[in-house]
Amino acid sequence: MGLQRTALGGAPPLAAYGAAWLLTFACVLVVQLARVSEFSAMPFVILLTLGVGASAWASRFPLSEGARLVYGFLDGALALICLTGQSFLNSIFGIGLDASIENYLSLSFLWYLCLRSALMVTMNALVFQSVPALALFGLIATYMLAAQILWLFALMLLGVLFLMLASHRLEWGRARASLETGYALRTVFASGALAGLLAFLATPILALTIGRAISTVVVGMPLRGNFRTTPSETPPELQAGVGAVSLSEMEVLRVRIEGNAQPNYLRMESYNIYTGRGWNRGRVFYEEMLPLGQGKFVPQRVPDAPETQQVTATVTLSTGWHRILYSPGYPLEVEAPVRQLQYMRWVGAVSSYRPLGAGERYTVRAYLPPDDPRILRQLPPSALRFPFQVPTRSGARSDSSGRRTPLQELADRLTRNQPTQYDKVMALVRYIEQNTAYNLNVEAYPTDVDVAEYFLFEAKQGYCVEFATALAVLCLYADIPARVASGFILQERDPETGEFIVREKHRHLWTEVYFEGVGWVAFDATRNAPVIEGGANDALTGEATEQARRQWLQRALDVLIGAVVLAMLYLLVAPRVGWRAGAATPRAQRLYGQLLFALRLLGLEPPATGQTPRAYLEAAAVRLNQQGSRAADALRTLTPALVAYLYAPPEQSAAQEPELTRQIARIRRQILQELGVRRLTLQLLTLGWQRVYGGQKI
DSSP states (O other), rough: OOOOOOOSSSSSOOOHHHHHHHHHHHHHHHHHHSSSSOOSSSHHHHHHHHHHHHHHHTTTSSSOOOHHHHHHHHHHHHHHHHHHHHHHHHHHHHOHHHHOOOHHHHHHHHHHHGGGGGGGGHHHHTTTHHHHHHHHHHHHEEEEBBBHHHHHHHHHHHHHHHHHHHHHHHOOOSSHHHHHHHHHHHHHHHHHHHHHHHHHHHHHHHHHIIHHHHIIIOOOOOOSOOOOOGGGGOOOOOEEEEEOOOOOEEEEHEEEEEOOOOSSSSEEEEEEESSSSEEEEOEEEEEEEEEEETTTEEEEEEEOOOOGEEEEEEEEOBOOOOEEOSSSEEEEEEEEESSSSEEEEETTTEEEEEOOTOEEEEEEEOOOOOOOOHHTTTTTOOOOTTTTTTOOOOTTBBBBTBBHHHHHHHHHHHHTTTTTTHHHHHHHHHHHHHHHHEEEOOOOOOTTSSSHHHIIIIEEEEEEHHHHHHHHHHHHHTTEEEEEEEEEEEOOOTTTTEEEEEEEGGGEEEEEEEEETTTEEEOOTTTSSSBOTTHHHHHHHTTHHHHHHHHHHHHHHHHHHHHHHHHHHHHHHHHHTTOOOOOOHHHHHHHHHHHHHHHHHHHHHOOTTTHHHHHHHHHHHHHHHTTTTTHHHHOOOHHHHHHHHHHHHHHHHHHHHHHHHHHHHHHHHHHHHHHHHHHHHHHHHHHHHHHIIIIOOO
16 A cells, blocks of 8 residues: 555644643753753743643644744744743743853743744644754753753654654554654654754854844843954953852762862862953963873873872763863872873863763872961962962052052051961951851942952952952962962762762852962862851752752653653554554453463464464364463363354353453463463564564464
8 A cells, every 4th residue: 555645734633732742841841950040840831731732722723824824923923022022921920030141042942832832733833843842952952961961862852753753654644654664764863964964064153143143132141152352342261240140059070089188179270360350361381291091191290299188089070061170189190081181380270182071080189288277387478470479450559649559458457467478368368258248149340340349348248259359369469479269169978979069059269379388278268258148058058959859850851751762662663563543452352362362472373364263272272282281171171162252242241251261361371381481581572573573463
């Protein structure tokens, strides 16, 4: 029989709407899992369910060309509204807006998917639901490359494949299932490869044109990327005083610490040039690290490090792509799954040519400078020389009239009577702790002020960036070499493994001060600072709740993946097996089928075309007797009663059914005992293979 296609104008089946609902609901959960701030998924689920129901109802009515045009116009208008009017949509349901282009766009995609669900009145419009879902998952992958990225993409691809297969199979019918399934698979994979190639070629062009225009003009947020700007527009590499931040529970990596020293931080890199609005790295020297063997490297100049100040960290990445390798101190030896590593001199960081991704692991043996006051008080003042001391920006030590700035006055007053460099630094730390407060919800500082000065004398509120900046700048004014370092603070342990769990919310900035003969020692002015309500303490109290929520989301996504996989298996296998939806099978036929399946396990052939049940069962009894099976006598006894039961009227067969059921069950038990586990398993596999691929019927 040739391929028979149903009418193109027919209504999409309800199964296809169920597939679209499933895929869109997965998008809701994924956005909620990847989003920085928590939001309720209930409004999106309600809109999605109502929209899919409305589409399924409207699809049952014939559509004119004018109606199709209206639906298409509304679809495009919804896309524009979700992109430009997201703040209005968020305000209706009390959803906060994250200050990042990635989160803004992912939420726009989600609004669009849920709102356009009411416009899926044709099969083409329904299948198109997979296109924004595909884009949404790709966008999330760019800023949330977690260890779960494999099942995120598996869910996306399986969902899209499921929708395309379902629509194709339901549109063309089941006349030639093998051709239909193969055609659909080839179409999906070929179009996926072509779309990937086009995306690879078009992404740089779109980012420099449409992407930048949308992010700056329409959305009003900067698109992250390395775009060229004029020197006057170039912001500092590390900006301070930019306003409130949100804490994310997303896990970034896990760290196992070994050794005598116990680090408080996992270091990334440092910045040593203060601009008034933030920090720049200044001149950075890259040196190739010397390979010791397969995957082992050391810097070209390894510092002398006492055994008591060495620490080894084994880092397992959970999220993202990382070019800079985090270290608990200053690297002495690195073991990583790469061919080349670079050491960034004066920054104290290790970078890799190939970024390491989620699931990869590396080990760093590092030197951790001592922070013991007894040691640091015995050291002489550090010399002011490059690169340890980089002066503050030109003219910062005095104003236009030549008078010293408030920062200079404060630094001199606090350090004047301190005997050692360590005591001077601690005097500055104590002043910051006692006169400022830690607040994650602080407002952005004015753009025309010095961040450190405004933080200490005006705002007196900030978070780690402002604290570290103020301490480093005061140290520089006191002629103490200082800089700021970025990385993670180690404060959450896994009680089962003992590893440190590092999340996005653990990102931190602290101050490093140089001591002669020791190196850069970490100081943190946020440790004893008071916390304003709504800051870090509130975030920590909700940690357990947030973790439980994310675990629930991951389990829900795993269940969805399983559901989609089962649906895929059904679509691929059911046409070959010949499953059909029809009238319910009578009880008599089911009992007869159970007996036939048990006989097939012993190697008997199925009934021939036109062979009556009596003739088949008598021949089967003879065959079993030849094989020496104990089931032969039971089958001879059962045959007359079973034949009479098959042809008896319903009122008589109901009385015979219990006894026949017991006899058939007894025969099946005898057959299973004769087969054993090994032969039974082989027979089941053989019968399954023959049914799917051999064209035989049980």
